[in-house]
Amino acid sequence: MVFTMKIDKFEDGYAAFSNFLLHPVILDGVVYPSNEHAYHAAKTLDKALRRTVVFQTKIVNGEKVEVVTTPGQCKRIGRKLPLRPDWEQVKLQVMEDLVRQKFQDPDLKEILLDTGKDELIEGNWWGDTFWGVCNGVGENHLGKILMKVREELQNEGK
Numbered sequence: 001m002v003f004t005m006k007i008d009k010f011e012d013g014y015a016a017f018s019n020f021l022l023h024p025v026i027l028d029g030v031v032y033p034s035n036e037h038a039y040h041a042a043k044t045l046d047k048a049l050r051r052t053v054v055f056q057t058k059i060v061n062g063e064k065v066e067v068v069t070t071p072g073q074c075k076r077i078g079r080k081l082p083l084r085p086d087w088e089q090v091k092l093q094v095m096e097d098l099v100r101q102k103f104q105d106p107d108l109k110e111i112l113l114d115t116g117k118d119e120l121i122e123g124n125w126w127g128d129t130f131w132g133v134c135n136g137v138g139e140n141h142l143g144k145i146l147m148k149v150r151e152e153l154q155n156e157g158k
Helices: 010-018 035-041 047-056 071-078 089-100 106-113 141-156
Strands: 020-029 028-035 055-060 061-070
Touching: 010 106, 020 035, 020 047, 020 089, 028 035, 028 047, 035 047, 035 071, 035 089, 047 055, 047 071, 089 141, 106 141
Parallel strands: none
Antiparallel strands: 020 028, 055 061
8 A cells, every 4th residue: 555644643533543532431241441451351351350440449528439541551450461362363353343343433533534645653662562552663453454444444335
């Protein structure tokens, strides 16, 4: 494919492409606050452990209350989960399904479609060379999934 432009930061006008965007998605009948939450929850089949990705117990005014984790917190928790046996075989499909679901939202869909034929690159500084590209190196799986979903959406009306 010939790209017209390169979008390599998922922030500002392109923040919708980030998995950290707070936008609900459903995984196995449970609503998660973001793709990041759902993705990390999917790492385990244990429903109780999945819950720890989303909720943390805090003491507020002397009482225990559950608060929703931020996407960054859920990522740190998700890194410690025992992985389901088939994780390496299913993780790309899990992400693709979540991205596809997220971009059914008409407003987000429009943002993605407005990128036309631009190359989408999850550029980062934190060293993620699987989902993105850091210092020019990376597989950019998130960017590839976004472009695949965009192409599906472009072909929907044809």
